[in-house]
Amino acid sequence: MVSVILIFIGAFLFPGIVSITKSKLAGRKGISLLQPWYDFFKLIKKGMIISNTTSIIFQVATVINSAVLFVVMFFIPFSYFQPGIIHFEGDFLLFIYLLALGKFFLIISALDTGSSFEGMGANREALYSLLVEPAFFMIIGTLVLISGNLSFSELFQQLDLNFSSGLLFTVLSIYILLQFILIEGSRLPIDDPKTHLELTMIHEVMVLDNSGIDLAFIELGNALKFSIFSALIANIILAFIPVSYFYAIVVFVITQIILAVIIGVLESFRARLKLIYNSQFILTISSISVVLFLMMLLLKNSF
Amino acid sequence: MEAIFILLFAVSIFYFSISVNVRNYITLLGIQGVLLFLIAVLGLKDINTMHLIFIALETLLFKGILIPGYLLNIAKKNKVTNIKNFKTRRKMKGFYLIIIATLVYIGTIFLGDYLKNSFLDVKIFSAALTAVLMGLIFIVINKNITIHIISFIVIENGVFLLALAVGNEMPMMINTAILLDLFVSVLVLGVFFNKLTYHFKDDTTDILSNLKD
Numbered sequence: 176m177v178s179v180i181l182i183f184i185g186a187f188l189f190p191g192i193v194s195i196t197k198s199k200l201a202g203r204k205g206i207s208l209l210q211p212w213y214d215f216f217k218l219i220k221k222g223m224i225i226s227n228t229t230s231i232i233f234q235v236a237t238v239i240n241s242a243v244l245f246v247v248m249f250f251i252p253f254s255y256f257q258p259g260i261i262h263f264e265g266d267f268l269l270f271i272y273l274l275a276l277g278k279f280f281l282i283i284s285a286l287d288t289g290s291s292f293e294g295m296g297a298n299r300e301a302l303y304s305l306l307v308e309p310a311f312f313m314i315i316g317t318l319v320l321i322s323g324n325l326s327f328s329e330l331f332q333q334l335d336l337n338f339s340s341g342l343l344f345t346v347l348s349i350y351i352l353l354q355f356i357l358i359e360g361s362r363l364p365i366d367d368p369k370t371h372l373e374l375t376m377i378h379e380v381m382v383l384d385n386s387g388i389d390l391a392f393i394e395l396g397n398a399l400k401f402s403i404f405s406a407l408i409a410n411i412i413l414a415f416i417p418v419s420y421f422y423a424i425v426v427f428v429i430t431q432i433i434l435a436v437i438i439g440v441l442e443s444f445r446a447r448l449k450l451i452y453n454s455q456f457i458l459t460i461s462s463i464s465v466v467l468f469l470m471m472l473l474l475k476n477s478f
Numbered sequence: 479m480e481a482i483f484i485l486l487f488a489v490s491i492f493y494f495s496i497s498v499n500v501r502n503y504i505t506l507l508g509i510q511g512v513l514l515f516l517i518a519v520l521g522l523k524d525i526n527t528m529h530l531i532f533i534a535l536e537t538l539l540f541k542g543i544l545i546p547g548y549l550l551n552i553a554k555k556n557k558v559t560n561i562k563n564f565k566t567r568r569k570m571k572g573f574y575l576i577i578i579a580t581l582v583y584i585g586t587i588f589l590g591d592y593l594k595n596s597f598l599d600v601k602i603f604s605a606a607l608t609a610v611l612m613g614l615i616f617i618v619i620n621k622n623i624t625i626h627i628i629s630f631i632v633i634e635n636g637v638f639l640l641a642l643a644v645g646n647e648m649p650m651m652i653n654t655a656i657l658l659d660l661f662v663s664v665l666v667l668g669v670f671f672n673k674l675t676y677h678f679k680d681d682t683t684d685i686l687s688n689l690k691d
Contacts (some may be wrong), residue, residue, distance in 0.1 A: 340481045342479075342482065342484040347485070452496070454570070455572040456496065458573060458576045459492050460493050466485060466488050466489060466492075466583060468483070469584065469587050
């Protein structure tokens with residue numbers, strides 16, 4: 176339960192911290208930390224406009240995506256102290272495919288609108304998700320290899336990264352998961368959440384037809400997704416540097432804040448990649464994760 | 479600890495595959511030089527002070543600083559820091575190159591495992607062979623002469639690493655040969671490139687296709 180609360184705190188802070196970091200680095204005053212949440216409640220109060228061309232898929236897609244993200248949160252354990260609320264052998268496979276289910280519904284809801292722009296965005300989102308998925312599988316595969324368990328909770332309970340190459344795994348897995356967050360969260364250098372040109376949009380163009388409460392929950396979903404993957408990073412850090420229960424909570428929250436600041440800094444100084452280079456960039460992340468997995472196989476003499 | 483640097487060396491080859499800028503290639507080359515030094519120092523068990531100084535000079539000084547610096551200077555002088563008309567100059571997209579590099583790396587690991595030799599360090603062997611094979615592929619698919627020489631140095635780095643993979647010591651003969659190769663290739667490129675650009679405005683090998691009897 177602690178992990179769920181911490182994930183909510185992370186999701187609560189994430190949009191505000193990213194925005195404040197970007198504003199400060201650009202020399203602007205910036206918004207308040209709570210502004211994204213004022214916007215959230217404002218959107219909830221607003222009515223929804225649903226296009227006549229859409230079917231039931233468009234109406235249920237956001238609900239399914241949000242439900243999936245809320246369920247996925249329960250899989251995340253609080254380091255080695257508390258298992259996730261839902262845990263069983265092989266639960267990480269359900270975790271990954273539930274996320275894929277949510278994305279699938281968002282993609283087909285974009286196609287359901289009949290808009291060529293949204294179809295184009297859905298196409299790109301599907302491609303990038305396809306290319307980045309092996310990276311996540313490889314990271315989880317490496318964790319399974321090190322700990323010898325098939326459940327998220329047991330995996331982090333028995334994950335000991337205090338061996339000679341533990342630092343190698345920790346640093347590279349954090350790098351890969353950070354890139355994964357940027358790609359899955361549709362942020363720079365793959366996608367620019369602030370862009371207003373439909374032709375270059377990826378995620379934003381998919382949700383152009385969503386309004387009101389649907390849009391509010393899509394925004395909340397993005398923040399939750401960031402927080403869920405940040406929680407995984409925090410769990411890996413805690414496996415590398417074991418601390419007491421209280422300090423583990425502090426590490427969990429600080430990791431989420433630092434990652435949000437890093438994303439803000441990256442978005443301030445990094446240019447967006449040309450669309451033709453996106454695929455190869457994502458594939459490079461997946462390739463690095465394959466190399467990491469193979470290297471760990473060799474180091475563990477499991478080949 | 480050694481594994482971290484071997485892995486970073488392998489990762490640098492992936493970044494070679496997606497780089498489209500000569501400056502990035504040269505930076506990666508410098509990083510590879512430093513990584514080679516760290517791998518050699520941590521990996522070699524039977525090493526004396528003289529040998530260590532030689533390796534430090536070869537990797538850290540020449541491969542890590544002097545050669546990248548010299549190449550960057552040549553590239554700047556001849557205004558080839560950006561690959562103009564990248565599509566026409568490289569025959570393969572970075573996307574496919576990444577797939578090839580990953581498959582080559584996986585293949586070399588299987589090869590190392592198949593050889594099952596107690597003297598062979600599969601971690602180093604796979605990274606080294608990937609560097610050699612990918613260096614060859616970079617030469618074949620690029621038309622830019624600067625990239626050719628950089629790819630050649632990547633192959634040399636692979637050979638250096640390969641020598642480390644098969645024993646606890648590195649023969650001085652291999653070291654000297656690699657250093658000589660580097661001098662000849664880089665100096666020849668430097669001298670000829672500067673002279674050639676007086677006559678040819680382009681640095682691609684396209685002009686060679688116009689040669690006739």
